[in-house]
Amino acid sequence: MRKNALSDEILMAVEKPARYLGNEYNAYHKDFDEYPVKAVFCFPDVYEIGTANLGMQIIYEQFNENPEAMCDRVYSPWFDLDKVLREKKIPLFAVETQRPVRDFDLLLITLSYEMCYTNVLQILDLSQIPLLSKDRTEEDPIIFGGGACAYNPEPIADFFDVFYIGESETQYDQVIEVIKKAKKQGLTRLQTLEALADIEGLYIPAFYEAFYKEDGTIGSFLPVNPHAKEKVKKQAADMRKDLPYPHRPLVPYERGMMDRASLEVMRGCIRGCRFCQAGMIYRPQRNRDLDFLKQAAKDMLEATGYEEINLGSLSSSDYSELKDLLDFLVPYCEERKINIGIPSLRIDAFSLDVMSRIQDIKKTSLTFAPEAGSQRLRDIINKGLTEEEILEGARQAFSGGWNKVKLYFMLGQPMETDDDVSAIPVLADKIARVYYETVPKEMRQGKCQIQASTSFFVPKPMTPFQWAAMQSSDEFIRKAKLVKEGILSQLNRKSLIYHYHDDHQTELEGLLARGDRRVGKTILRAYEKGCIYDAWNEHLKYELWLQAMEETGVTFDFYNYREREEDEIFPWDFIDIGVTKGFMLKEWRKAKQGLTTPNCREHCSGCGAACYPGGVCYENKD
Amino acid sequence: MKIRIKFQKQGNLKFIGHLDVMRTFQKLNRRAGIDIRYSGGFSPHQQMSFATPLGLGLTSSGEYVDFDMNSVPDKKTFLQMLNDVNVEEMRLLDACLLPDDAKNAMSLLAAADYTLTFREGHKIEEGFYEAFEAFLSKDSIPAVKKTKTGFREVDLKQQIRRAERRPEGLFLQLDTGSVSNCKPEFVMETFYETWGKDYDPFMFMINRDELYGEEEGKLKKLIEYGSDF
Numbered sequence A: 001m002r003k004n005a006l007s008d009e010i011l012m013a014v015e016k017p018a019r020y021l022g023n024e025y026n027a028y029h030k031d032f033d034e035y036p037v038k039a040v041f042c043f044p045d046v047y048e049i050g051t052a053n054l055g056m057q058i059i060y061e062q063f064n065e066n067p068e069a070m071c072d073r074v075y076s077p078w079f080d081l082d083k084v085l086r087e088k089k090i091p092l093f094a095v096e097t098q099r100p101v102r103d104f105d106l107l108l109i110t111l112s113y114e115m116c117y118t119n120v121l122q123i124l125d126l127s128q129i130p131l132l133s134k135d136r137t138e139e140d141p142i143i144f145g146g147g148a149c150a151y152n153p154e155p156i157a158d159f160f161d162v163f164y165i166g167e168s169e170t171q172y173d174q175v176i177e178v179i180k181k182a183k184k185q186g187l188t189r190l191q192t193l194e195a196l197a198d199i200e201g202l203y204i205p206a207f208y209e210a211f212y213k214e215d216g217t218i219g220s221f222l223p224v225n226p227h228a229k230e231k232v233k234k235q236a237a238d239m240r241k242d243l244p245y246p247h248r249p250l251v252p253y254e255r256g257m258m259d260r261a262s263l264e265v266m267r268g269c270i271r272g273c274r275f276c277q278a279g280m281i282y283r284p285q286r287n288r289d290l291d292f293l294k295q296a297a298k299d300m301l302e303a304t305g306y307e308e309i310n311l312g313s314l315s316s317s318d319y320s321e322l323k324d325l326l327d328f329l330v331p332y333c334e335e336r337k338i339n340i341g342i343p344s345l346r347i348d349a350f351s352l353d354v355m356s357r358i359q360d361i362k363k364t365s366l367t368f369a370p371e372a373g374s375q376r377l378r379d380i381i382n383k384g385l386t387e388e389e390i391l392e393g394a395r396q397a398f399s400g401g402w403n404k405v406k407l408y409f410m411l412g413q414p415m416e417t418d419d420d421v422s423a424i425p426v427l428a429d430k431i432a433r434v435y436y437e438t439v440p441k442e443m444r445q446g447k448c449q450i451q452a453s454t455s456f457f458v459p460k461p462m463t464p465f466q467w468a469a470m471q472s473s474d475e476f477i478r479k480a481k482l483v484k485e486g487i488l489s490q491l492n493r494k495s496l497i498y499h500y501h502d503d504h505q506t507e508l509e510g511l512l513a514r515g516d517r518r519v520g521k522t523i524l525r526a527y528e529k530g531c532i533y534d535a536w537n538e539h540l541k542y543e544l545w546l547q548a549m550e551e552t553g554v555t556f557d558f559y560n561y562r563e564r565e566e567d568e569i570f571p572w573d574f575i576d577i578g579v580t581k582g583f584m585l586k587e588w589r590k591a592k593q594g595l596t597t598p599n600c601r602e603h604c605s606g607c608g609a610a611c612y613p614g615g616v617c618y619e620n621k622d
Numbered sequence B: 001m002k003i004r005i006k007f008q009k010q011g012n013l014k015f016i017g018h019l020d021v022m023r024t025f026q027k028l029n030r031r032a033g034i035d036i037r038y039s040g041g042f043s044p045h046q047q048m049s050f051a052t053p054l055g056l057g058l059t060s061s062g063e064y065v066d067f068d069m070n071s072v073p074d075k076k077t078f079l080q081m082l083n084d085v086n087v088e089e090m091r092l093l094d095a096c097l098l099p100d101d102a103k104n105a106m107s108l109l110a111a112a113d114y115t116l117t118f119r120e121g122h123k124i125e126e127g128f129y130e131a132f133e134a135f136l137s138k139d140s141i142p143a144v145k146k147t148k149t150g151f152r153e154v155d156l157k158q159q160i161r162r163a164e165r166r167p168e169g170l171f172l173q174l175d176t177g178s179v180s181n182c183k184p185e186f187v188m189e190t191f192y193e194t195w196g197k198d199y200d201p202f203m204f205m206i207n208r209d210e211l212y213g214e215e216e217g218k219l220k221k222l223i224e225y226g227s228d229f
Ligand code: SF4
Pocket: A283, A284, A285, A599, A600, A601, A603, A604, A605, A606, A607, A608, A609, A610, A616, A617
């Protein structure tokens, strides 16, 4: 039996030792010495969150299916173990082999949200790997970053050797090939990075240099190595192909964030919500094959014994074969007493019928994401959802037996006025009124419950709102108070609940999402001051972040509060996501005029993503 | 139809708590596709009951769980169906078919066997076994046990059924169950206190070897309450 990296004394002393054991059912446990390319995959947050991540499961599968590679895993040690590792100078280890992370050839870090950046530094630090790419030697692993945050990698460019821009399925086999050859031929680290730069979609930050204008904006951003391309092209997989998928996902012993199988029915989204980064970077919308999904669902449930399967996508109602998939899945799961979860369904007669079959309607709530309270603002953000649709959906749901509704909104979107903000409680109240009108007194089980939540808006890179100014913390809080007061003055206020998301976290998220290379120093300084687990509100040390900003000369004024000129060069402009900057600019201008844009199925707007094969752009065309 | 299963919990599974073991069984049973009975209602549960939780940090080669089944194949097939989709560290060792009126494992429970071995890097202290023998030969061994509501005085002498020095380490047979319950860690802690030495909870690795019920003053292994199938 392999020996644990930690003694029993340590394991018994830390919370949830199973986080560090790597002994889950379905773990690959490939032998370290047997394969030429040794990779370790990292999710820079705590184990329960990391194991639930589908992207991680796909890469883990893809690497381990490759006959030349083995792939282990590592997650952020929780505070208790972090302390022990530092005190006892135990190098951070991969969970399956229990070997130090620094012994591997590749460390692949997935970046799902900006607030994990200090955890990336924690991982490198505890692994005893130099934090800065330029300080690493031939002995150190090559550090890869990927995932949603890689679409603006600049704030963390100093910490990574390579970024993989886009979906993992297309290029990692080639990466494995290059690493294998490089090791065999004894290439230097620089030569290996140059060979990697030749692969489309890979970005080596050290091969580029940014020059700044006097006003602080970027003057130019240019390759300084002959292997570096001027533009790095996003990778999008052709979903019609038989792609790697975790047919036998890991089964953690401890209750995770998601104790269930996840079935990704499609990628991308046909709706062009102007605030939504995922909606742009994953364009074009691509369906997975129905038979593939049926098989994957069966395989996963049989191989894990999970009691729940979750259909994942940005907007599942837009999956073209949803009805057929559910006609298969609902009876299959009913027979086996398996629950089905389908978040992100649009509320209509079809989805209500489906939900009444798969859920306990007394317990579940209905979810709408109007994102804005007024129709005016919903048009500006291009959220194709009208008040009539919301109220009609609610009416049908209430007659069907539901009495709980959740509403999601964002505060601080561009062009938002106080009237738009005040429309939020009014909409919530209208829904409550529909309940009392629709459901006769004798049928009611108490009051209905309308829960409105607001988050604060971050204008994200690679969206039509990338030019917009982000609002300040004070403004956010003022607006949240406006909503709160509004709720309290409604007729049905006793049926309404209101929550809002933390403003400090959002401000920092804005900085980290929109920043350039100069923000890297701030992140490093914040980490040195003791910031980790910033994504956990209770662990965010906002004051330390403010100090780090001050000491490194980085301000919210420049990065967050400033509306950017139409011709400004963005730090992320060198990444080509298919969707063109020209299209996004057109969308930004249309937003200012309150004009909407139809979704991809209604009418193609020629955004540029048609350069990728096999998606909605070619529906009904072949 | 009730089936009793004997299983092991070895290696790193000693770090997995009882609730997680229960959840692991639920998934194992689904993977194996055995015909276990479910409760009614909107979120049906598998009908399963465990003899007694094992303390965190202990291994075991004698854990028990009772299943309520709709139907079962023969024992060999049944065990194989489960072990084929199981982790090695939680292997099922044996099973028996219980009579319809059988009491469940938890209510039968009377005693458990434990083997304590010295952990790597921890040496047997001089005079350990002699001192332990002296400890046991007293007429009564009063000890104060922490309970949920406060403290309670117990006589360990009444709860330790057997203690032997064996080649692999120290063997203890202790009262277990709802009437009288005694844990090996508590015995060792009390012993070290009496001996006047510091107790290091990591000195021993503890394995539970077997669980028993009691019939007419005689111990009976839980697996012996049913028949082959
Ligand atoms: S090219 Fe047209 S159909 Fe394709 S993603 Fe862009 S707008 Fe949609």
